[in-house]
Amino acid sequence: xxxxxxxxxxxxxxxxxxxxxxxxxxxxxxxxxxxxxxxxxxxxxxxxxxxxxxxxxxxxxxxxxxxxxxxxxxxxxxxxxxxxxxxxxxxxxxxxxxxxxxxxxxxxxxxxxxxxxxxxxxxxxxxxxxxxxxxxxxxxxxxxxxxxxxxxxxxxxxxxxxxxxxxxxxxxxxxxxxxxxxxxxxxxxxxxxxxxxxxxxxxxxxxxxxxxxxxxxxxxxxxxxxxxxxxxxxxxxxxxxxxxxxxxxxxxxxxxxxxxxxxxxxxxxxxxxxxxxxxxxxxxxxxxxxxxxxxxxxxxxxxxxxxxxxxxxxxxxxxxxxxxxxxxxxxxxxxxxxxxxxxxxxxxxxxxxxxxxxxxxxxxxxxxxxxxxxxxxxxxx
Amino acid sequence: xxxxxxxxxxxxxxxxxxxxxxxxxxxxxxxxxxxxxxxxxxxxxxxxxxxxxxxxxxxxxxxxxxxxxxxxxxxxxxxxxxxxxxxxxxxxxxxxxxxxxxxxxxxxxxxxxxxxxxxxxxxxxxxxxxxxxxxxxxxxxxxxxxxxxxxxxxxxxxxxxxxxxxxxxxxxxxxxxxxxxxxxxxxxxxxxxxxxxxxxxxxxxx
Numbered sequence: 001x002x003x004x005x006x007x008x009x010x011x012x013x014x015x016x017x018x019x020x021x022x023x024x025x026x027x028x029x030x031x032x033x034x035x036x037x038x039x040x041x042x043x044x045x046x047x048x049x050x051x052x053x054x055x056x057x058x059x060x061x062x063x064x065x066x067x068x069x070x071x072x073x074x075x076x077x078x079x080x081x082x083x084x085x086x087x088x089x090x091x092x093x094x095x096x097x098x099x100x101x102x103x104x105x106x107x108x109x110x111x112x113x114x115x116x117x118x119x120x121x122x123x124x125x126x127x128x129x130x131x132x133x134x135x136x137x138x139x140x141x142x143x144x145x146x147x148x149x150x151x152x153x154x155x156x157x158x159x160x161x162x163x164x165x166x167x168x169x170x171x172x173x174x175x176x177x178x179x180x181x182x183x184x185x186x187x188x189x190x191x192x193x194x195x196x197x198x199x200x201x202x203x204x205x206x207x208x209x210x211x212x213x214x215x216x217x218x219x220x221x222x223x224x225x226x227x228x229x230x231x232x233x234x235x236x237x238x239x240x241x242x243x244x245x246x247x248x249x250x251x252x253x254x255x256x257x258x259x260x261x262x263x264x265x266x267x268x269x270x271x272x273x274x275x276x277x278x279x280x281x282x283x284x285x286x287x288x289x290x291x292x293x294x295x296x297x298x299x300x301x302x303x304x305x306x307x308x309x310x311x312x313x314x315x316x317x318x319x320x321x322x323x324x325x326x327x328x329x330x331x332x333x334x335x336x337x338x339x340x341x342x343x344x345x346x347x348x349x350x351x352x353x354x355x356x357x358x359x360x361x362x363x364x365x366x367x368x369x370x371x372x373x374x375x376x377x378x379x380x381x
Numbered sequence: 382x383x384x385x386x387x388x389x390x391x392x393x394x395x396x397x398x399x400x401x402x403x404x405x406x407x408x409x410x411x412x413x414x415x416x417x418x419x420x421x422x423x424x425x426x427x428x429x430x431x432x433x434x435x436x437x438x439x440x441x442x443x444x445x446x447x448x449x450x451x452x453x454x455x456x457x458x459x460x461x462x463x464x465x466x467x468x469x470x471x472x473x474x475x476x477x478x479x480x481x482x483x484x485x486x487x488x489x490x491x492x493x494x495x496x497x498x499x500x501x502x503x504x505x506x507x508x509x510x511x512x513x514x515x516x517x518x519x520x521x522x523x524x525x526x527x528x529x530x531x532x533x534x535x536x537x538x539x540x541x542x543x544x545x546x547x548x549x550x551x552x553x554x555x556x557x558x559x560x561x562x563x564x565x566x567x568x569x570x571x572x573x574x575x576x577x578x579x580x581x582x583x584x585x586x587x
Contacts, residue, residue, distance in 0.1 A: 043491075102502060104473075109482040122473050122524040140532060141524035143473055144504045151521060158539040179478075182485045183498035234545065235519045237466075237511040243499045254517055258545065368499060369508035371520060 002218045004157040004230045006377065008086040009321045012079040013210035013308055014049045017059055019226075023325045026333050027353060031307050033194055033206050041178045042185060047194055049208030049309040050176050051075065065132060070105045070115055072175050073128050079211040080171040081133060087215045088222070089167055096165040097135045099126055100142045100152040100172035102313040107177045129171065137165075145367030146276075147235065148172065149212065149316025150375055154233035156216035166218055173211035174312040180207055187243070189280055195310075197277035197303035197335060198284045198349055200342030205278045208309020212317035226328040228377035231265060231360070234258025238370035244282050249290025251372035252364060256294055259374040265360065267296045270376070272332060272361040274323045277303020278310050279337070283366065288343030302350045306336025316365045316373065327358045327379040386541055387572030389548070391584050392449040394442060394563040401449050403587055415561045419445060426452075430513045435496065436506075437477045439556040443468065443506035444513065446563035447550060451514050454567070458515045464567075465519040465546035466507045467536055468554050473503045473524055476558040506554065519545050528553045528564070530581040537568045538576070553585070 010018055014032030015025040032049035053071065060074040063081060076099070089095070104125045108115040118124060126139030142152045149172040156168035174180070184190050184207060191204035216230075217223075236254035238246035245252070260266065273296065275287055284303075291297050304319050311318055326333060334353045341347070364374045393400045397418050399407040407425055412418035419441040423433050428448050433441065447466075456462050477500040484492045499505060504522040511520065519540055523532065537549035552565030564585050574580050 103478075106478060109478065111486055120475060120478070121471065123471055123526040126524070127526070138525070138529070138532075142521060143502070143524055144520070144522050145502045155521065155536070158543070159535065161543065162535055162539040164535050178485060179482060179501075182493040183481060183495075183501065186493040186498055187495045235521070236517050237508065237520050239511040239515050239517050242505050242508040242512070243495070251517060262543075367504075368502055369504040369520075370511055371504060371508070 001161050003220065004160050005217055005220065005223055006153065006228050006230065006324060007215040007217050007223050008083045009214040009324065010079045010082045011210060011212050011318055011321055012075055014051050015307060019321055019325060023322060026307055026322065029334055029336060029353065031336055032208060033309055042181045046181060046190055047206040048176050051209055070108065070119060072105055072173055073125065075211045076129055076171045076173050077132055079213045080169060083169065083213040083215055084133065089215065091135050093136045094166045095135065096137055096140065096156065096159055096168035097130055098140045098142055098152045098156055098168060098170045099129060100148040100170060100313050100317065102143060102145060102148060102174050103180065106179045107175065110178065145369050145371055146312055147316060147365045147367045147371045147373040148313040149318065150320060150363050150365045151235060151373045152317065153216060153230065153320060153375055154235065154373060157230050157233065160216065160218050168216045169213065170216060170317060171211065171213045172314040172317040174209060174314050176207055176209045191279060194337055195279035195305050196337040197279040197305050198342055198347055199338050200340040202279040202281065202284060202342060204280050206309040208311045210308050210311040210314045210318050212314050212321055214317060214321060223380060225381050226324045227380050228324050228327060229380060231376040231378050232259040232261065232263030233375035234262065235371065235373040238372065240370055242370060243368055245286040245366055247286065249286045249293060251370060252287065252290040252366055253293055255372040255374040256362065256364060259362065259376050263376040265376060267294055267299065270296065270299050270360050270362050271358045272326060273299050273301040274319045274361055274363045275301050275303050276365045277305055279305060285343050288345040288347050291347060292345040297346050298348050300332050300348050300350050302333060302335035316363065320363045323361045323363055323377065327361060330358050331355050384576040386538060386568050386570060386576040388574040388576050388580065388584065389567040389569040389572035390450050390453060391566035392446050394446045399445065399449060436509060437500035438558065439474055439476065439503065439554060440500065440506040440509045442556045442561055442563050443554045444509055446552065446554065446565040447510045450550065450565055450567050456514060462516060463518055463547040464516055465540050465549045466510060466516065467521055467533060467549055467551045468507060469523040469525055469529060469533065470503065470553060470555040471524065471526060472555060472557040474501050476556055477501050528585055530578045530585065534576065534578050534581060541568065
């Protein structure tokens with residue numbers, strides 16, 4: 001089977017509109033999270049990382065594309081078009097398009113939205129992105145809760161290995177909306193402070209928004225410096241609960257084992273874990289149990305939620321792209337918000353941004369519906 | 382085109398009727414809507430999943446259809462059953478999304494609930510089926526404008542050929558509050574029907 005690579009990439013977030021700027025801000029431990037007090041969105045103040053609408057419009061207007069687009073569509077089109085341009089790849093019948101999102105244009109359901117309610121259909125979002133950017137094949141929309149972003153990478157690789165496509169562009173994104181915040185708040189899952197993944201005093205998630213785009217390709221020529229090869233991936237369901245992780249970390253363990261088996265690596269080969277770390281009591285505890293079961297408790301680990309908040313369907317891809325840059329820069333980025341150990345099993349949390357030779361990292365994610373996904377990447381240059 | 386994999390069984394749930402491998406196994410033409418139909422069908426098949434009554438329409442539809450197929454497999458829950466679940470539809474979880482939306486639209490009538498919000502993701506129905514049948518397998522939910530046999534074919538072939546799954550429960554589960562339709566089939570190494578795009582479409586349109 002030919003090798004599959006993660007190539008050109010973009011992150012559009014409150015920390016910048018390209019991956020390099022975002023990585024630089026993370027290096028300086030700058031967070032996109034702010035306290036927001038807007039009773040139209042949530043009755044109580046909340047921390048969130050939101051992309052200023054003015055910046056979204058400015059970035060989109062550079063493209064000179066006419067038409068009526070939602071905020072999410074503008075961000076997805078801008079982000080993806082940058083990756084297409086950088087890659088210099090023609091969009092042919094051998095090019096796939098995957099959109100990874102949990103809620104897409106859900107804000108059009110609001111009574112004040114000027115868009116038709118039909119725009120909330122994820123297949124409509126798929127058509128808008130495909131037609132605007134000129135893709136030939138029908139969009140594959142992946143909506144699998146908070147593993148969507150990393151699962152999309154696995155799906156793209158499988159499509160390429162299956163011989164269907166040579167290149168697959170993925171754009172992942174979700175927005176901070178009243179819909180999402182009120183829902184997480186009803187679960188009492190929102191933290192009223194900046195989120196503190198794996199910390200003893202963690203009290204829950206901050207929701208953020210981001211768009212991430214990447215080219216997945218079997219073409220080993222013309223890769224950017226930060227490109228990685230996908231060594232293995234796997235997904236597994238907890239088969240335990242629809243809104244909480246399994247206490248034993250069953251699905252997460254199985255997904256990591258599946259990825260390691262395919263990658264032919266063991267825990268001692270892995271230099272860095274880009275974990276999920278939502279900062280809820282149960283999620284972080286489950287991850288600690290799972291990583292320890294697999295003898296991975298001493299591998300340097302971070303959660304990037306302290307920088308972006310939890311960006312839902314985008315998070316897995318955003319964090320994978322940071323991981324690519326982490327390998328290339330030989331730098332482990334601090335897990336923002338962590339002070340005191342707060343899980344029953346030990347984890348090697350990265351407390352300070354440090355340089356270290358890095359070769360292989362694993363990205364893991366878990367989500368509602370009991371889903372878990374893991375993928376292992378190795379640097380090329 | 383010949384395929385190395387086969388379709389072992391298939392199920393339709395539509396028009397107040399449930400059929401298995403093309404034969405009607407249950408109908409309740411008097412049911413006024415899907416939820417009434419689903420309740421009657423659940424009792425008829427004695428499914429035994431007490432959470433059924435708390436689930437949203439999409440999960441009820443997916444569970445009913447997969448129960449018909451998986452019951453026939455007589456799975457031993459003590460053993461590892463590596464059956465991946467790959468579902469798709471057009472309307473995602475929009476029916477439940479609209480319910481959550483109406484609970485937050487008006488400050489004077491504000492009642493967001495975690496019991497509703499958790500179902501605002503289409504893959505929750507896969508979680509329910511995984512719990513009911515103890516399947517720790519690969520799962521993914523895709524959204525397309527209409528039934529996309531080619532995608533389901535490619536993706537399930539990929540899972541089977543790289544050994545991520547032994548069998549794949551595949552299908553279309555569309556529920557938008559007023560209309561519903563489920564078509565599910567089990568892809569395996571054995572079975573009477575070939576696993577090709579033409580065969581999938583033929584079974585879908587029965």
